Amino acid sequence: MNLLLLVLLLPAGGFLAALALPRSSPSSSRYWALALSLVTFLASLALLGWFDRRLGGDQFTVNLPWIASPEIRFHIAVDGVSLWLVLLSTFLTPICVLISWHHIQNRVKEFYAFLLLLEFGLVGVFMAQDLFLFYVFWEVSLVPMYFLIGIWGHERRIYAAVKFFLYTMAGSVLMLAAIIYLFNRAGTFSYAAILDQLASGRLLFTPPEQMLLFLAFFVAFAIKVPLFPLHTWLPDAHVEAPTAGSVMLASVMLKMGTFGILHYALPLFPSAARRCAPWIAVLAIIGILYGALVAMVQPNMKKLVAYSSVSHLGFVVLGIFSFTQLGFDGAVYQMLNHGISTGALFALVGLMYERRHSLAIEDYGGVATAAPWLSTAFLVTTLASIGLPLLNNFVGEFLVLQGAAIANFTWAAWAALGVIFSACYMLWMYQRVFFGELKQTVKMHMPDLNLREWAVVIPLIAMMVWMGVYSKSFLDPVGKTTARVLEQTQVNVPYRVDLQAPAHAEVSRAR
Amino acid sequence: MPVSPMFNPGDLIRFLPEIILTAMGTFIMVLDPLLNRRESKAYGTLSLATLVAAILAAIYAYSQPGPAFGGMLIVDGFATFFRVLVLGVGILTILPSFRFLERQQAETSEFHALLLFSIAGQCFMAAANDLIIIFIGLEISSIASYILAGYLRDDKRANEAALKYFLLGSFATGFFLYGVALIYGETGSINLCVVHAVVAGPDAPLPVMVGLAAALMFVGLAFKVSASPFQIWAPDVYQGAPTPVSAFLSAGPKAAGFAIFLRIFMTAFAPIGGAWAPLVWASALLSMTIGNFAALLQTNVKRMLAYSSIAHAGYVMVALTARSEIGTAAAMFYLAAYACMNVGAFAVVSHLSGKGEQYQSIEDFAGLAQKQPLTAAMLSIFLLSLIGVPLTGGFFGKFYIFKAALESHLVWLTVLGLLNSAVGAYYYLRLLVMMYFRDPGDAVAGVEPLSPTLSAALILPAIGTLFLGIFPGWVLDFAGRSSSLVR
Numbered sequence: 001m002n003l004l005l006l007v008l009l010l011p012a013g014g015f016l017a018a019l020a021l022p023r024s025s026p027s028s029s030r031y032w033a034l035a036l037s038l039v040t041f042l043a044s045l046a047l048l049g050w051f052d053r054r055l056g057g058d059q060f061t062v063n064l065p066w067i068a069s070p071e072i073r074f075h076i077a078v079d080g081v082s083l084w085l086v087l088l089s090t091f092l093t094p095i096c097v098l099i100s101w102h103h104i105q106n107r108v109k110e111f112y113a114f115l116l117l118l119e120f121g122l123v124g125v126f127m128a129q130d131l132f133l134f135y136v137f138w139e140v141s142l143v144p145m146y147f148l149i150g151i152w153g154h155e156r157r158i159y160a161a162v163k164f165f166l167y168t169m170a171g172s173v174l175m176l177a178a179i180i181y182l183f184n185r186a187g188t189f190s191y192a193a194i195l196d197q198l199a200s201g202r203l204l205f206t207p208p209e210q211m212l213l214f215l216a217f218f219v220a221f222a223i224k225v226p227l228f229p230l231h232t233w234l235p236d237a238h239v240e241a242p243t244a245g246s247v248m249l250a251s252v253m254l255k256m257g258t259f260g261i262l263h264y265a266l267p268l269f270p271s272a273a274r275r276c277a278p279w280i281a282v283l284a285i286i287g288i289l290y291g292a293l294v295a296m297v298q299p300n301m302k303k304l305v306a307y308s309s310v311s312h313l314g315f316v317v318l319g320i321f322s323f324t325q326l327g328f329d330g331a332v333y334q335m336l337n338h339g340i341s342t343g344a345l346f347a348l349v350g351l352m353y354e355r356r357h358s359l360a361i362e363d364y365g366g367v368a369t370a371a372p373w374l375s376t377a378f379l380v381t382t383l384a385s386i387g388l389p390l391l392n393n394f395v396g397e398f399l400v401l402q403g404a405a406i407a408n409f410t411w412a413a414w415a416a417l418g419v420i421f422s423a424c425y426m427l428w429m430y431q432r433v434f435f436g437e438l439k440q441t442v443k444m445h446m447p448d449l450n451l452r453e454w455a456v457v458i459p460l461i462a463m464m465v466w467m468g469v470y471s472k473s474f475l476d477p478v479g480k481t482t483a484r485v486l487e488q489t490q491v492n493v494p495y496r497v498d499l500q501a502p503a504h505a506e507v508s509r510a511r
Numbered sequence: 512m513p514v515s516p517m518f519n520p521g522d523l524i525r526f527l528p529e530i531i532l533t534a535m536g537t538f539i540m541v542l543d544p545l546l547n548r549r550e551s552k553a554y555g556t557l558s559l560a561t562l563v564a565a566i567l568a569a570i571y572a573y574s575q576p577g578p579a580f581g582g583m584l585i586v587d588g589f590a591t592f593f594r595v596l597v598l599g600v601g602i603l604t605i606l607p608s609f610r611f612l613e614r615q616q617a618e619t620s621e622f623h624a625l626l627l628f629s630i631a632g633q634c635f636m637a638a639a640n641d642l643i644i645i646f647i648g649l650e651i652s653s654i655a656s657y658i659l660a661g662y663l664r665d666d667k668r669a670n671e672a673a674l675k676y677f678l679l680g681s682f683a684t685g686f687f688l689y690g691v692a693l694i695y696g697e698t699g700s701i702n703l704c705v706v707h708a709v710v711a712g713p714d715a716p717l718p719v720m721v722g723l724a725a726a727l728m729f730v731g732l733a734f735k736v737s738a739s740p741f742q743i744w745a746p747d748v749y750q751g752a753p754t755p756v757s758a759f760l761s762a763g764p765k766a767a768g769f770a771i772f773l774r775i776f777m778t779a780f781a782p783i784g785g786a787w788a789p790l791v792w793a794s795a796l797l798s799m800t801i802g803n804f805a806a807l808l809q810t811n812v813k814r815m816l817a818y819s820s821i822a823h824a825g826y827v828m829v830a831l832t833a834r835s836e837i838g839t840a841a842a843m844f845y846l847a848a849y850a851c852m853n854v855g856a857f858a859v860v861s862h863l864s865g866k867g868e869q870y871q872s873i874e875d876f877a878g879l880a881q882k883q884p885l886t887a888a889m890l891s892i893f894l895l896s897l898i899g900v901p902l903t904g905g906f907f908g909k910f911y912i913f914k915a916a917l918e919s920h921l922v923w924l925t926v927l928g929l930l931n932s933a934v935g936a937y938y939y940l941r942l943l944v945m946m947y948f949r950d951p952g953d954a955v956a957g958v959e960p961l962s963p964t965l966s967a968a969l970i971l972p973a974i975g976t977l978f979l980g981i982f983p984g985w986v987l988d989f990a991g992r993s994s995s996l997v998r
Contacts, residue, residue: 067984069991070914107881136901143900146940150948158948162940169898169936173929180914180925 003047004060004076007086008127010040011093011120018113026108030101033112037094037119044090051083053477057484058129058192059083066133072189076127079484080477081332085126085259088339089252091459093119096244098456099347103243103354104152111152115244118144122252126259131179132189134264135172138256142168145249153240160233160240167233171220178216182268195267195488207271214272217265218280224257227280227317228287231310238306239359243350246302250309251343255335258316262331266320267488274489277321281404284321285414288314292421296428300359301352304429305345308385311418312338312393318415319400323489327403328482329475334396336474337467341384341393344460348378351453352433355445361429366438370446375434377449377457382430384464386423392467522579525586527568528594528634535561536627543620555609558623562601562630569594569634578640582702585640588993592843593637593770600763600850601630606968607858608755610959614866615663615753622662626759629655633767642691642701645771649687649735652764653680660752660760666868672751679734679744687731693724694779703779711782718783725780725787729794732775735768738824739797746805749817750871754864757813758857761820762850769827769846773839776831778996784834791832792924798825799931806938811871812860815938816853819897822935823849829928830912833919839994841911844987848904848979852896855972859890862965863958870954876942878951882958887946889969894939896976899932904979911987 014036021029051059058077066074078086096115104111121141128134142165150161179189186194186203197203205213223230234254238246266273291311298304312334319331351374352367353359368375384391387398397419405412449457467474523530539554546553573591578584604626612618632651639645657680661673695701697716698709710721730741737745749757780787802822809815827849830842863879863886864870880887896903909932916925961969979986 067982068988069984139901139906143895146943147947150944158944161948162937162944165940166933166937170930170933173933174926176910177913177917177925177929180910180917181922183914184918 002060002062003043003050004078004127005062007040007044007047007090008076008120008123010036010043011116011123014040015113015116015120018109018116021109023109026105029109029112030097033097033116034094036116037090037097040119041090041094044087047078048083048087051078051477053080053480055480061129063129070183070189072132073130074133075129075190076124076133077129078127080479080481081262082126082259083477084332084336084474085252085255086123088255088336089119089122089126091463092247092251092339092343095343095347095456095459096247098452099247099350100242100244101452103350107151111148114144114147115248118148118248122248122256125256129191130189131182131191131194131264134191135176135179138172138175141253141256145245145253148245148248149237149241152242153245155240156236157240160236163233164237167223167230171223171230174216175220178213181213191264198268199488205269210269210272211275214265214269214276217268218261218273218276221257221260221265224260225254225313225317226257226310228283228290228310228314231287231291234310235303235306238309238346239300239302243346243353246306246346246350247343250306250346251339254309254313255339258313258320258331258335261317262320262328262482262485267485270489273321274323277323278408281318281321281408281411284314284317285411285418286314287311288318288415288418289421292418292425296421296425299361301349301361301429301433302346302359304361304425305342305349308345308422308425309338309342311422312342312385314418315397315400315415318404318411322400322403322407322411323486324403324406325479325483325486326399326406328486329479330396330399330401330403332478332482333467333471333475334393334400337384337392337396340460340463340467341381341391344377344381344457344464345385347456347460348374348381351449351456352446355447356442357445361432364433364439364442365436366434366442367446368434369438370443371448373448374446374453377461378434379430380461380464382426384468386426387419390465390468392464394468395471519579521575521577522584524575525572525577525579525584525638527572528565528598529631529638531561531565531568532627532631532634536624536631539620539627540624546620552609552618554618554620554623555605555612558627559602559605561627562598562605565630565634566595566598569598582704583641583644584635584638586638587996588989589770589774589839589843589996590638592847592990592993593766594634596766596847596850597630597633597637597763600759600766600854601626603850603854603858603968603972604755604759604763606964606971607758607861609964610962611753611755611861615868617663617753622659625655625659625662629659629759630763633763636767637770639771640703640774642694642703642706642775645775646684646688646691648767649684649731649771652767653684653735656756656760656764659756660748662756663753666751668751669753670751672748675744676748683731683734683741685731686727686734690724690727690731693720693727697721697724703775706779707781710779715782718786721780721783722786725776725783726790728775729787729790732768732772733794736765736772736824736827737798737821738794738828739801739821740794742798742801742821742824745821746814746817749820750811750814754813754857754861754868757817758854758861761816761857762854765820765824766846766850769831769842773831773842774996777834777839781834788832788834791828792921795825795828795832796924796927798822798828799928800825803931803935803938806935809938810873812873812876812942813857813871815873816856816860819935819938820853822931823853823897825931826909826912826928829916829921829924832921832924833912833915835915835919836994837918837991838912838915839996840987840990841908841915843990843994844911844979844983845908847986848896848908848976851972851975851979852893852903852905855969855976856890856893856897858965858968858972859886859893862886862961862969863954865954865957873941873945875952875954876945877949878955879946879958882951882955883961885966886961886969889973890946891943892973892976894942896980898936898939902977902980904976904983907980907983907987
């Protein structure tokens with residue numbers, strides 16, 4: 001059996017089995033979800049082991065017929081970028097199971113079933129090589145998240161869940177129209193075949209046609225990222241979701257958008273993408289600064305982290321639309337970094353909420369005295385999120401800024417401001433929550449990390465350090481794949497290629 | 512097409528489903544005085560058996576495809592598809608009605624007999640290839656459904672529904688008949704194949720006259736399928752009629768209506784397609800928009816589902832606007848998926864509505880997932896399918912329809928239709944919100960356990976919905992092969 005298929009089907013089978021577990025024994029659901037997600041993670045580690053790092057193309061391909069007419073194939077594979085995103089999903093799912101262990105007390109069985117279904121959808125999105133299949137997974141991942149927010153969220157959960165669903169749905173129907181249009185033009189849903197036709201010139205779009213198609217894809221992805229000004233669903237969804245939901249949403253689901261831009265929107269519609277690049281880059285920079293400034297004034301920790309996501313994801317988009325090798329690499333690396341460090345922030349905030357039952361910054365103070373280990377873990381994560389050298393975000397932000405500087409130095413200058421702002425809001429929050437006078441309520445309710453929570457925290461911190469110190473182990477396959485994407489984006493755009501050529505040469509020297 | 516005026520024994524086989532339905536409908540009526548009141552469940556069982564037999568007969572009839580009775584009927588894949596579809600809707604209507612009628616203390620033979628007659632009319636419509644037969648089928652189906660809508664005769668709303676349905680329906684049939692008369696006057700025939708030949712031929716009548724006939728028939732048919740701007744009756748009728756009947760009305764007559772809609776417009780009026788396409792285009796857009804936006808405001812579930820069914824009629828009209836065989840196949844597939852999900856959703860409503868149908872509000876679904884997880888899960892499948900989430904039949908239906916529309920270069924209609932379906936997501940989500948995110952209220956607290964027939968009425972369409980969503984190939988292949996209508 002193909003290893004990739006196993007990684008995809010394990011959560012799906014786990015979901016079905018979880019539905020059959022008895023409602024009366026919630027711990028059986030917990031252990032089942034933990035065991036299954038760990039096995040899935042191990043399987044995906046094996047995937048990493050067998051992955052040939054010298055190749056930039058698709059690996060572990062499974063290509064089965066699904067529907068005969070119109071021909072839709074069950075075609076999955078991973079390349080150097082999606083491999084890491086698959087691993088990120090499988091890595092975070094057991095962590096989410098662990099952080100929900102005590103937090104989720106009602107309808108436990110359904111919770112873990114939905115979590116496994118979510119893993120299935122997310123992993124599928126990154127694996128799909130058939131546009132139709134991609135859309136199927138894209139929508140399927142929406143449903144469990146809707147329920148996770150709506151059933152187990154905080155006070156305004158219903159509003160947040162419906163808003164989340166409708167925003168994503170509105171964007172994705174346009175993408176569906178574009179996918180059908182592509183099919184009618186190309187006669188196939190196979191992504192590789194469509195790219196082939198584009199490269200050989202058998203499939204040509206007029207400029208306005210290409211622009212509309214690009215926008216249809218891009219808006220769907222931009223809502224998911226979320227790019228300013230389409231971000232308004234995100235603070236609501238993040239704040240209202242249960243901890244595991246926030247972690248999966250921030251760490252993996254947002255990456256569906258950036259992955260989609262890099263993997264689909266750019267190679268399919270290169271000249272439209274390049275034409276829009278300045279506008280999108282400006283929106284990304286606005287997102288970086290706006291997200292940071294709004295985060296600064298949040299009285300609610302979770303909302304602060306949510307807005308910091310808007311800011312961090314702005315870097316990813318900026319890196320992609322710099323159209324440089326460094327920018328692409330940085331964007332992908334930043335996707336992974338954000339997954340680890342923001343996931344960790346949400347997890348830690350969740351642990352504090354479990355203790356103190358409040359998300360308001362003013363309800364805390366002096367936590368460092370009461371729970372030194374928790375505070376240490378939080379500090380490391382905060383520093384990682386700020387972009388301290390030797391921790392993961394530094395590498396990604398650096399690459400993105402360098403790529404942006406090659407494309408347009410002004411962009412890099414403005415975006416760099418975001419790095420400074422992020423230090424302001426994160427450290428200020430840290431100061432208010434963890435230092436200062438130890439309040440009596442905090443002292444009473446703030447025990448330090450227990451064994452289960454250590455099991456959540458240690459892998460995350462280990463990843464932050466590893467990714468910060470030895471980025472080579474991740475960036476090699478990424479570079480192979482992004483180089484291919486960069487090549488694909490130069491199809492059909494002779495006049496732009498000339499413009500970009502010096503920058504490109506510089507990149508190769510830099511590497 | 513060769514038309515033999517001679518009677519041919521093979522014709523009876525092609526006519527078998529209708530014979531079975533009519534005979535058994537009459538038998539059930541006769542049985543009524545002979546049977547004891549307490550054995551009233553027998554009628555339901557008997558009609559179920561009849562419907563199953565009729566499905567088998569319809570499939571058997573397809574083993575001998577071809578015209579019957581001098582070309583008045585035609586048994587092809589298209590006819591068989593719709594026959595099986597309306598018969599299936601009949602089964603899914605009777606299953607939940609066992610408990611429903613018992614609760615309303617209204618078990619009589621008429622309910623079942625009328626249902627069988629109505630379905631017989633719809634089978635006629637599916638296989639008709641002649642305007643008069645179409646009209647007869649339409650009338651058999653409609654008159655029986657007028658009575659069914661007012662079946663609970665002590666209920667004020669049911670009376671209102673029946674009266675409204677009857678008055679407006681008669682007008683619509685009148686329009687249709689005018690169209691038939693005009694066509695006969697212009698072409699000298701009522702056989703669709705002959706009409707097609709004349710309209711496409713060298714001695715074609717004035718296009719304006721054919722166009723007028725098409726427009727008149729459009730009025731009548733748009734009423735039957737509750738497409739805009741002739742949809743006004745639907746919300747009142749669906750709300751007032753007994754819930755199993757609403758389920759039936761929203762799927763059976765609609766499917767049969769679309770069958771004749773497709774058959775007439777894709778054969779007889781195909782040559783003047785350019786003339787009626789804008790009309791259908793506008794009707795499709797209006798139906799989707801009015802249906803979806805009005806459904807946003809509803810608080811009564813049946814009324815909401817009525818508006819949603821107007822919107823879904825709009826999606827099928829999009830397929831009709833495509834004017835292609837792919838469009839026809841897409842419409843067939845969509846109607847099958849729609850029948851599964853909509854009848855299933857109505858079955859849940861009838862389960863929950865309680866005595867005297869007092870619980871019909873969206874609020875009454877609060878907390879259903881805690882009390883009856885299975886019912887809630889089934890309704891979720893139907894609702895997700897109505898929204899159009901992948902791996903459900905509703906999604907593939909929409910997908911094929913909009914694919915056909917784009918192939919016919921209907922870019923705007925596609926974009927607007929898809930945005931419409933995003934709007935539609937909101938009101939279906941409201942029900943999901945109620946079921947899963949709220950605590951149980953009165954309606955759910957008093958809900959009775961699922962009876963075996965009701966479980967079947969939920970599980971069968973749910974399986975159908977998922978099957979059409981995961982393996983759409985089988986049904987779509989059949990639809991694709993049967994979509995080239997005999998001209």
